[in-house]
Each structure stands twice: as C-alpha cells, then as structure tokens.
Amino acid sequence: MSRTPLDTVEHAAATPDVELPWAELGLKKDEYERVVEILGRRPTGAELAMYSVMWSEHCSYKSSKVHLRQFGEKAPENDALLVGIGENAGVVDVGQGYAVTFKVESHNHPSYVEPYQGAATGVGGIVRDIIAMGARPVAVVDPLRFGAADHPDTKRVLPGVVAGIGGYGNCLGLPNIGGEVVFDACYQGNPLVNAGAIGVMRHEDIHLAKASGAGNKVILYGARTGGDGIGGASILASETFDDAKPSKRPAVQVGDPFQEKLLIECTLEAFAEKLVVGIQDLGAAGLSCATSELASNGSGGMRVTLDDVPLRDSTLSPEEILMSESQERMCAVVEPDKVDRFLAICDKWDVIATVIGEVTDGDRLEIFWHGEKIVDVDPRTVAHDGPVYERPYARPDWQDALQADDANKLPRPATSEELKDQVLKLVASPNQASKKWITQQYDHFVQGNTVLAQPEDSGMIRIDEESGLGVAIATDGNGRYAKLDPYTGAQLALAEAYRNVATTGAKPLAVSDCLNFGSPEDPAVMWQFAEAVRGLADGCKQLGTPVTGGNVSLYNQTGEAAIHPTPVVAVLGVIDDVARRTPVAFQEEGQLLYLLGDTDEEFGGSAWSQVIHDHLGGLPPKVDLERERLLAEILISASRDGMIDSAHDLSDGGLVQAVVESALLGGVGARLVVPDGLDAFTLLFSESAGRALVAVPRSEELRFTDMCGARGLPATRIGVVDGDTVEVQGEFTLTLEELRRAHEETIPALLA
Amino acid sequence: MTARIGVVTFPGSLDDRDTQRAIRLAGAEPVALWHKDKDLKQVDAVVLCGGFSYGDYLRAGAIARFSPVMEPLIEQAKAGLPVLGICNGFQILTEAHLLPGAMLGNDHLHFVCRDQKLRVENAATSWTGDYSEGQEIHIPLKNMDGRYVADERTLDMLEAEGRVAFRYLDVNPNGSLRDIAGITNEAGNVVGLMPHPEHAVEPLIGSGRTDGLPFFTSILKKLVNA
Amino acid sequence: MARVVVDVMLKPEILDPQGQAVQRALPRLGFEGISDVRQGKRFELEVDGPVDEAALARIHDLAESFLANTVIEDFTVRVEEVAEAAK
C-alpha cells in the first residue's frame, strides 16, 4: 500500500500548515484551534482522532456538563455512597461488607440501525462498566421505548431489540429483573434502548480506572481489534494519510456475548488474586478513551506501543486502532511481577491478552507506531478538558398552550357500561398490557438468586445466602409527564422508581439515570433538559438518594421533531432479608385492600387520556416527595413486620391497572367499594402520585391502620380480595378471564 | 460419608455455581471440574449444567462435547457413572451420543423462560428415585434450543423402554416431539432434561418452589446406599 | 489458499421452523410462487495448501463429526466455485 509518510509528532511539528479534516471528525473550528493551542503545534492524525472522539458529545458531555454538576452540588449527605459520579459506575454500601454498583446507559441510535446487535452491544457495554468497578454483575434491566405499537417499523425494531437484549444477557448468565416497554409515536425513528446492570462486590474489591506506579504494565485483553465504528477515523486515514482507499469499515458493531462471559470470569479471577492496579473497559472511543482516562486518573504518564494491539483486520491504520469501538475488550494496569500470572489467567479462559504499554514517570501519554511517536499529549486534556458549552435554553413558546389544554376537562364515561368499557380498553392498551411476550424471552432465574423479577414492582436479588441480604432495583420514566412539565416529570420518574423499590420492601438508597432528549442545539430541548436535571437533582436531595452516575443521550430526534423529554430513573434499594419481600400478586381471599395516599382528579398525561382520548395536555400529577418518603417508610415497615401480604404501586393507569395486575398475577379477584368523597372514575383512573395498593390480612388490620394513622398517612379501605372477578360495587363486574384476555393478548397480536 | 458430585465448568457455563449450591442443599459435596482437565477427581456422579458453552455457537453443546473432560466422562458414563445433563448439559449429552436424538431451536424461534409443568414418567433412574412415577412438578425452563427430536423408531423405542423420563404438561414450550422434556439411557444412570431443577431448590428464590431438589437427594441416596 | 464450502441442511423429515417462518412471510412481502423454503448453514473454510482428494476427505470427516450433527442434518462438501448469479 502506498502511504504518505507516517504523521509523527515530529512530522506534525515540522509541517504546521497541513490541514487536517477536523470538521469531518466532528470538531468545531474553535475546538480544533483549542487542540492546537494545547499542543503548541498542529495535532498528528492520531492525536486528532483521539481528541475528536473524546471531545464528542457522547464522551465529553459538553452540552450537558454544566447542568449535570447539580447532581454533585445538590447531592444529599449519604454515608452509603462509596464511589460517586465520574467513575465507570457509582458504588453504594449495602451493609455486611457488601457494596453494589449499578448504572444505566443508552444504546438508542445503534439499536435503530441494527436492532439486534445494537441492543446486544448495549448490554455488553453496561456490563463491562460494572466489571470494571471490581464487581460481579448479578442482574440487568432494560427500559425500552418504541414508536407506535401498530407501526410497521416497530415490528422490525422491537423484536430485534428484545432478541438482542435476551441473546446477549441470557448468554452472559445475567438475570433480567426489570425494565419498561413504552410505545409512543414520538419515538418512531428514535427508539430508546436503555440498559442497566447491577454488580456486587466486597468493599475491599472496589477498583478504579487509574494507572499508577511507573513501570506497571498496561494489558489489553479480550477480543481482537477490528474496524468497528470508526467512520470518522477512516476519513482521516483515506483523505489525509493514505492514497489507497481504506477497506470497508463496518458501521455496525457485532457483539460476542461468549467472549464477554469469558472476560467477566477472567477479570474476576484476576481481581480475586489482587493482580490489578487499575482497570478500564473499552467502550465508546475504545483505546483513545481507555488510555487517556487511565493515564489522566493516575499519578504518572503512559507509553503505549500500538503495534502490539492484536488486530482482526491487519489493514487498520493507527488512527483507526485508536478509535475502534470493537466490543468485548478491557484494559488493565498490572505490576510487572504479576503480569505472568495475569496472562496465565487469561490463557486459562482462552482470552487473548497482550502487554501494550506501561505506566511512566512523566505526565504524558505517548503512543508509538512502527517505532515512531504518533501521540504525545497531556492525557487530562484529552479525557477531562473537553469543551464545555453553555447552550442557550428557553421555555418553548408552546408550553403554555400545552399546559392550558387541561385533561381534567376531557369527557368522562357517562354510564357504568362506558366505565367498564374504558377499563377493558385501558388494560388492553399497548402501554398497559402485559409485557410477558417480551419478558419471557429473558432469563430470570440464572445465578439462583432472583427473588423478584417481572412483572413485580422492582426486581430483587439476594446477595448473601446466609443473611438473606438483598438489593432491589426499579427503573421508571414517563415522557408524557415530562413533556407537560420536565421538572415535575423528572421528579415523578424518580418518585415512581423510589416507590417501586419501597413497595417490594426494600429501602431506596441511590439513583442512576439515563437522560434521553432531542437536540441540544434546540433551545426548547435544552430547556427541557435543564429543567429535568434540576428536578431530578432537587428531588434526589430531598429524598436523600444521591445520583451515583448515569448517561445522557442527546440528538434523539428526526428533523425538527424531538422525542418527548425522557429522563429514565433507576433507584437501587436494599433489604435486610429477602424473605420479607412483598410481591404484587394477591395472596389470599378475604384480605383487605387499602389505598395509601391521596387521590385527586389528576389526568394530565395519564394513560386514560392517551388511550381514550389520544390526548396530551394539562399538568402532570403533583409531586410531594415528603409524602413519597413517608409512604416508602410505611411500606418498608409493613413488610418487615409482616403486616401486608401484597403491595402494588400506583402509577400510569391508576388504581384499576394495579388491581387488575395484582388480581391476574394472584389468580384471585377483588371487590371494590368507592369510598366517600370520590367518584368511581377518579378512583379508578386518576394518576395521583404517592400512592400504593396493599392487601392486609384481617388479623393485621388494626396494627396496620394504627401505624398509618400515627404517622399521618391516609389509608382508605377500598375493598377485599375475593372471587374470580374484579367488581366495582354499583358499577360493573369483569371476570378475571375477560381481563386476562384483554391484558395478555395485545402484545402477541401486535408482534408475534 | 456423603457423596461427591462433580459439576463441570465449560467456558460459557452459567449454572455451575447454582448447581453446586443445589448439591450442597441436598447434603452432598459439590466438586468443581474444569473442562480442560481429563480428570473427574474420582467423583461419584457428574452434573453437566446449563449455560451457553462456547456461546452455543455451531450447535448447542457441539463444541463442548469435544472438551478434554468429556473423554473420561463418556467412558465412565458408559460404565455406569451417574451423569445428569441439565439444559446445555442435555444438549452436550446428545451431541456426545450418550443420549439419543438431538436438540434443535425452539419451534417459535424465541428464547423462552417460564415455570414449566412436567410429569415424571420414570422414577427409577439414578436421578429420579425421590419422585413417584406420574408425579407432576414445576421446574423453570429457559432456553433457545430446547426442541427434542429423534426419528420415529428411536422415539418408539424410548417410549417402549420407559426412557422418556419427563414430559411437558399443559404447554409444549418448544415443539419437542411427543412433549419430551427429558430422557434417560438404558441403564438409567445418564439422564438429560431441558428444565432446570437447580433453580427450584429454595422457597422464595427463582420459581419459589422446591420441586427440583429431589434430583439431588435422589442421587445422594442412591450413592450413599450403594 | 483455497476455499472449501460445507453446506449443512436439516434432513427433509425434520421440521424447519426458520424456513417455514420465511415462507409464511413471503405472501406478505408480495412474493408468490415459492412452494418451500429451508434454511441451513453454510461454512466457508479457508484451507492452507492444496485442496486435493486427501484434504477433501479430511474435511468430509470434519463435517461429519463436527460441523453437522448427522442425527438431524445432511451436509455436502465442495470446493468453492464462482456463483452463477452473483449479487
């Protein structure tokens, strides 16, 4: 191949006038000039490759950073937080010497292009973040959003995404214990594929992404490096440095879950033998990210010989190797006398491992190719000193009109017959229907520690067999609420996930999030983003649950049309003994149904307004976080003291949705009586926050109502678990069979 | 004295730790076996556990079947060593021709995870003594390639010899011929099934039932009383 | 270096749900006149050295013992030819 001379550091210094294709690589002119200023010369092609990927929106958070700071600034005092924002994932103390790490990430766009592989590699990426903290991954969750359920493209995207998440997670041996599936036309063309993972470790096993100790070796292990996801670098290779056309570079990354399973096992074995000083997974921006982050977080510099990187495609240029996003790779820093042992462990697991560099005394990251220096940078400038934008934001001019279009004024059912009809429509609507067709494609049982999984309010995993210590996780988000009011919408997402965790009996501890929005260049979107972050940060402060990490996904829009602002919130909780967990299903006839919390007429953004009127307007339900906290305390105490046998949080779809789900799961019905001061319609469909439905054994009724009374939580007796129908006295009766058909046939009919 | 039961870990095995736990809960001693060792460590019985050995690439179980550990295992299984293959383990046993037939992709082309109802058809194998014939149990099922197939002659033979050990009830979750969920070899020492008894050994966890525990107590009794 | 192709197909008597799923989808896609679809596997092996009788015989053994499960699958082995109607 005919190649112009290698663009070495020396060559770059000597040829200041050479123009590099910075614009094609996504850099702005001022960003490029900043690189030149930092280096005191023009960058080499390889340096430009690194800066351009590391300074991209995805890696540098340049549009979101100024807002995300609030998560730190407003972080509540919390002794449980062991590692906060900034690392691969946050780490929380859950007691008995255990620590838990968890995080949610997006893989939205790749999943639209190639649903199976996009979703699969999304799972792969988040799991590597968890391993990189030193933890054994123990579960995954998958909050998903798709276009309209009956749109033909949804039939392409959804089955592929679900098969990809299952295909990867199942093969890794990670139980899938929760998530969401939401349909809305606003996600057509921009499906949201968020994936979360949880890992468990002992406190002393926490590992961080940093390279220290001059002389320590940098080991790249896992898959060979191919040309995956390096569109930009290929431009660099072809137009500037290479006369020959570059070979084709895949736009899509293909995952190999088997390889990742081996990575998990060999990494954990290396941790167990204390062989690892620092570790970093290779995700977006591949080696550029891993080397610059490891080096900048440590004490010294780093020298890397790129020729030693095992390749899948021998035609790759050094720029491409640096930018490649090939999956299933990790980078470890290991003391010289432990390298042999580390390599032996990799060999045991048939994992390719290669020393590609070492930690140096200096503070430079130097990268060599064919014996010549092609990168010589201060790694902090690559990893941490990316541009920061104060993007303009403004409340959109349509917001007032949207909020004025009050959903509480929509026509309500006039007769009992109509009410009954609307109940059936609601529970059969794609968003409220059973997601079993989807979730049964996921392994819930593997690892033998699953206490709760779909369709419970939160997933729950036992982490200690002796004591029964466990953790719970729930993810929630409601783009419709957030569209009506992003500040409140974000808090409602937080409140719902928090409530879901507490409903199962676990104490909420910490938060991760995935913030899915449209283009930050649109001031209206930027306002939604700023409001949502402010809402979430304020909410977390008030609830005492710090944000430990998360992910921002911007540019989810087609042309002018952005998705609904969709902050997805994951709340992690802890439970001392999983034997005390509270399930959703009704357990026993005769138990009393109590509605906890206050029910107001709140229909803005509700499922009812969507299903019956195809309407979105007004204000979302009010948030009262003190009430949420009180409700959570009651739910946790009641579970610990055996006062309730089942519980279900109330959210979209309102009370009727919760009753139907609990009844269908338990195989036993309910008789409801509309309490004084409420009408049947509001009781059944309102989406007031801060509420839950609980089933109380008669023997516990007094104790339970006394507790609620003493602590000031409204508890209204609304009926009894009974029979094989759901009956609302004086209104209608629906058999469980009718309800089951309505609830369970929708999704298979649309997608199978 | 208790029995020592080996659990083989192949690359991609997932349920090795769970299976060891089930063995422990039954009162036996689990022994970890490594696929690269041609050594069964003189265990009294072996479980080939679930998972995706070698990613289930090529065919489920096809690559694992050639692992070094399989050499002594095949030899000793033919000589009477009790071997239980669960899910991927069952697939490996058919690929190794220790059990007849083959496993193919589920007829609906999806992974399926459910709490599955089964009937115990043969309570006389090394692994089913603690069940009674005809007993109905619930065991979690989770797989992509669970469709049992064999030619008619083989199926007739299995039926005639009472070698269909477990049959799916209510729902055939994968298109298995004659609703077969598990089979045994002629001698009754080698048993394979798709559902996962090791995930039904503790109340609260997994399916929340303990219908799978008798697999492990059966073999323990058999070995200790032998 | 030469390429040997091993094609592996399910035996005719074995149900092929993947092939069926494809076939069932055809009318929806506006394709008529295809009476059966079967889906199998194709392996492309890059062989070092000449592909003589002996090499083919060895690959035949490989296919029989490994690439195909002859309980359910048939296979063929052939040296790669230029496709008739390439893309």
Place this chain on the structure above:
Amino acid sequence: MARVVVDVMLKPEILDPQGQAVQRALPRLGFEGISDVRQGKRFELEVDGPVDEAALARIHDLAESFLANTVIEDFTVRVEEVAEAAK
C-alpha cells in the same frame, strides 16, 4: 420445479463469533491447516415455474430486503447445481 439457493454471509469486515468459535475448536479435534472459518446461512427456495431472469431478479429483491440483513450481511443468489464433491 427448480431450486434457487441464497447464500448469506456476514460481510468480511464484520466479526463472526460463530465462525471463530468453530475455527478455534479445530486444533482440538486434530484438524490443522484451516486458516479461517466463516459461518453463514443457506436458504433453499423451491420455485414453482421456470427460473428465468425475472424470477431470479425477484428472488434477488427478496434476498436483499428480507433474507439478508444488508447492514451486516452479503448474499448471493444462484440456481442450484450439482455439488462438486457431494456427500
């Protein structure tokens, strides 16, 4: 009735974990001298009526839009010939 075969292979630049797993297993089985293995899909379509240009063109469309995922896969369409070295 004639048979048309559509071969679908991952594009060369796309990772093929299955093929790799097969290749890595070969030495253990005692097979040397195979430097690369790729695994793809083979579809056998039984076509009613003559397989003329038009029919092939339609099958080409079918392959492009349905049988292959052209984001990651290439395909070829050909009328079935007798294999060179049949089983």
